[in-house]
Amino acid sequence: MGSLFGGGKKTSSQSQSTQLPSWLSGASKKAVNMAENIADRPYQGYSGDRVANATNNEQAGWQVANGITGSYQPYLTQAADALGNANQNLTGADISSYMNPYTQNVTDVAANKMSDQFAQQQNARDENAAQSGAFGGLRSELGDQYANKQYLDAIGNLYTQNMGNAYNSAVNNWQADRANQSALAGQYGNMASNAAGLTSNAANTLMGAGQEQRGINQAQADANYQNFLDQRNWGTNNLNTLLGAVSSVPHGQTTTSTATQGSDPSTGQKIASGIGTVASIAGMFSSKDYKTDKQPVEGSVLAKLASMPVDTWRYKGDSERHVGPYAEDMQEHFGVGNGKQIPIIDAIGTQYAGLKEAAQRIKKLEDKAHA
Missing domain, CATH: 1.10.287 (Helix Hairpins)
Structure with missing residues (x-):
């Protein structure tokens, strides 16, 4: 039996890749780098007076x-x-x-x-x-x-x-x-x-x-202490601004597909092809104007992600290993999908939500540490 992405014994093969726009990919990488820099930043204490002395x-x-x-x-x-x-x-x-x-x-x-x-x-x-x-x-x-x-x-x-x-x-x-x-x-x-x-x-x-x-x-x-907080939190505020822009601005996705004579497409290739198509369609309709019934995610996104198993696995009949969550867990914790498939929109959305919550927690920890 052929692998999921390796194909059968036919003489055709197909590869497919999905790419985010360069400006979105660059902004996402920048956000991650900024978060790492903020997390690695040493403690910065306030050297001024918080309480005025007696005159x-x-x-x-x-x-x-x-x-x-x-x-x-x-x-x-x-x-x-x-x-x-x-x-x-x-x-x-x-x-x-x-x-x-x-x-x-x-x-x-x-x-x-x-x-x-x-x-x-x-x-x-x-x-x-x-x-x-x-x-x-x-x-x-x-x-x-x-x-x-x-x-x-x-x-x-x-x-x-x-x-x-x-x-x-x-x-x-x-x-x-x-x-x-x-x-x-x-x-x-x-x-x-x-x-x-x-x-x-x-x-x-x-x-x-x-x-x-x-x-x-x-x-x-x-006022001096507030100025200190504004300067100290400048990076965190910029990160939140960037995260908000990345998660809210509508964007499209580019799908590239190549085919050569060889075996039949594997299960993974078919899934990837489907994902690319769905991602391309979903990316075209990411504006708030095309969405309704908007509600915030209930509970802690990080807690839900932490409770979900992320394993390495193979699709049945496929020899190639992958890493990721399960559709059943996504449906249980976030109420998305049908328990059989993980929509690419939801996969990206949960990552953005987790990254945003992580940034907010970093800011709270910094404020508490420097208060």
Whole structure:
């Protein structure tokens, strides 16, 4: 029995080849070369900053914010001291410091004058008693006792009144000082609050300005990183553009057939001839305008191709070996063909779909590796 492509014992032979247009073949080879170059390209890390650093204004604002305690603490300390003074109890030691130190001297001077006047009056009384002959008598003695009592009462009243007035004045001064200390404590408290508020406002102003500047810096960092990605993915984007053009542009195919006297055409030759004819016809109608019921391939093309056995085999009755998938698997995984034959359109289409998915996966891996 003759081989599939070797023919029988007749004296004729036939060879047939199918060629894609040169521009399509060149574009396909270029796409494969580009994919290999992209896959072999070493890792290219991004050396720029992805996140903008804190600005000088933000750092200054943080320092000001950290110093808020130092800005109001002295006023709080003074307020506490003043409030403590305002709440003190009145003691003898306290009141003495508020009394006029000259009160005693002034009172003593007044008492001395009264003593001099009393002495003068006593001398006058003695002279009158002597002239009347009553000096040393009971009447004279009673008069002296009465005058002496009045003198002592006057001296006592003088000291009592002056020292009492001085004490009352000291108490009033002490109370006024307590009120002043309480008011001073409130003023120091207000000053502490104002200092904290001013410091906080200054910190917020600095940090607000710094955040705006950092936002601008972050936008610039994002733009720089995007420029890096655009440059890094330039080859991948070009590959996708090329793949899209190759898979979508309509094209025809050229079939060349030669015949010589020899044996009958083999099974493989007949199949090849049929493939060439179908490919030529299919290539003439590759435009989207001639196609309908368009749907994307469901699932992963690469996964389906990977699950399909690709063996080396011979057609029955043929000695020549071939390599390729089986029509049953193409029908099972892609729903094309009749389970007996693999249409050339579907064979080429699955290759394009697999190549496109491989390119997309390469791009995703590159993006993930460089993110």
